[in-house]
Amino acid sequence: MDYSKLNLSFFLLPLVTLLTLVVGEPQVPCLFIFGDSLVDNGNNIHRNTTAKVNFLPYGIDFPDGPTGRFTNGRNVADIIAELLGFDSFIPPFANVTNEDILRGANYGSGGAGILDETGRSMHGDIISLNEQLSNHEAAITRITKLLGGKTAAKQHLGECIYYVVMGNNDYLGTYLPHFYSSKTPYTPQQFAALLIEQYSKQLRRLYESGARKIAVSSLGKLGCVPLELATYGSDDDASCVETGNNAVQIFNENLKHLVADLNNRLPDAKFVYTRESSSATSYGNIKNLRDTCCLVETGGCVPGSVPCGNRFEYMFWDEVHPTEAGNLISATIAYNSMAPLYASNPIDVW
Numbered sequence: 001m002d003y004s005k006l007n008l009s010f011f012l013l014p015l016v017t018l019l020t021l022v023v024g025e026p027q028v029p030c031l032f033i034f035g036d037s038l039v040d041n042g043n044n045i046h047r048n049t050t051a052k053v054n055f056l057p058y059g060i061d062f063p064d065g066p067t068g069r070f071t072n073g074r075n076v077a078d079i080i081a082e083l084l085g086f087d088s089f090i091p092p093f094a095n096v097t098n099e100d101i102l103r104g105a106n107y108g109s110g111g112a113g114i115l116d117e118t119g120r121s122m123h124g125d126i127i128s129l130n131e132q133l134s135n136h137e138a139a140i141t142r143i144t145k146l147l148g149g150k151t152a153a154k155q156h157l158g159e160c161i162y163y164v165v166m167g168n169n170d171y172l173g174t175y176l177p178h179f180y181s182s183k184t185p186y187t188p189q190q191f192a193a194l195l196i197e198q199y200s201k202q203l204r205r206l207y208e209s210g211a212r213k214i215a216v217s218s219l220g221k222l223g224c225v226p227l228e229l230a231t232y233g234s235d236d237d238a239s240c241v242e243t244g245n246n247a248v249q250i251f252n253e254n255l256k257h258l259v260a261d262l263n264n265r266l267p268d269a270k271f272v273y274t275r276e277s278s279s280a281t282s283y284g285n286i287k288n289l290r291d292t293c294c295l296v297e298t299g300g301c302v303p304g305s306v307p308c309g310n311r312f313e314y315m316f317w318d319e320v321h322p323t324e325a326g327n328l329i330s331a332t333i334a335y336n337s338m339a340p341l342y343a344s345n346p347i348d349v350w
């Protein structure tokens with residue numbers, strides 16, 4: 001054992017971290033993203049679904065214009081990839097090349113949920129979390145071929161970060177409308193338990209496929225999104241739909257317990273629960289937390305309409321999706337909550 005080397009490496013670590021930032025190596029070699037419209041970057045545009053937004057004003061602030069992202073600029077997945085040090089965005093699974101797939105893929109699909117039926121009747125052929133996991137298993141077959149075998153693939157997959165954003169549509173589309181009209185047999189506790197039971201199976205399936213560093217997003221205050229305010233809110237400018245927020249809060253509490261439980265039960269796995277924008281202490285330049293920046297009539301921005309000019313002052317882009325400014329707040333909070341996944345990455349100095 002060469003002790004002088006060890007001591008040196010201790011002092012060199014901050015320098016190495018600095019150098020890594022300078023030469024632009026990402027903090028982890030790969031990032032896989034699962035989720036709904038908060039992360040979809042173009043998967044839905046190839047599907048028979050009404051949940052697709054490849055038209056202006058969506059993408060008005062994105063370098064490539066409208067791409068299927070449900071916001072004016074970058075979405076949460078884009079910003080997290082940048083914060084992790086990737087020099088380009090993680091491509092949508094629908095069109096990921098062999099060259100790119102070793103850096104990851106984005107399986108996100110607008111309208112999708114934890115439950116297979118979420119989004120189907122409203123939006124058609126969206127990609128549920130179960131189908132996203134099947135797509136990931138197909139990606140692993142490609143990765144295994146590219147790396148020349150299962151051992152190398154397993155090693156590689158264990159070093160990636162997996163970011164999962166699910167549940168928004170199970171509440172906004174599936175549960176809350178039925179809950180408000182008293183047409184559901186489920187209490188908020190029962191519905192949260194149903195989702196968590198399914199989510200637990202899905203997160204274990206991800207672990208079985210080789211994931212070891214998994215970030216699971218909590219849900220934001222859905223009772224404060226413009227859609228909920230317009231449909232069920234009061235005229236009071238300060239209030240949100242608290243029954244909606246309370247239902248989501250029950251899900252978040254259960255999710256925290258699920259994450260702790262998975263960490264206890266699954267060897268070598270590190271799951272983290274990531275917070276989102278409603279835990280922000282400040283909203284920076286954002287002044288308007290209730291109105292949509294774009295013109296909304298029957299769902300989503302009206303195609304070709306002119307959105308607000310001061311987009312960085314709005315939290316919401318359309319009736320459910322944040323602006324890029326809002327995404328920046330959520331993504332930064334999520335990235336910081338993920339620190340145990342990248343900070344614990346062993347750095348091989350020699």
Ligand SMILES: *[C@@H]1O[C@H](CO)[C@@H](O)[C@H](O)[C@H]1NC(C)=O
Nearest residue numbers: 047048049050120123124125
């Ligand atoms: C697309 O979905 C709609 C509604 O679900 C259906 O009526 C239509 O036949 C589908 N189109 C194709 C090409 O599958």
Ligand SMILES: *[C@@H]1O[C@H](CO)[C@@H](O)[C@H](O)[C@H]1NC(C)=O
Nearest residue numbers: 043045046047093094095096
């Ligand atoms: C992207 O993927 C979709 C669905 O798999 C496919 O229909 C489309 O042709 C692809 N586009 C390109 C440019 O590869």
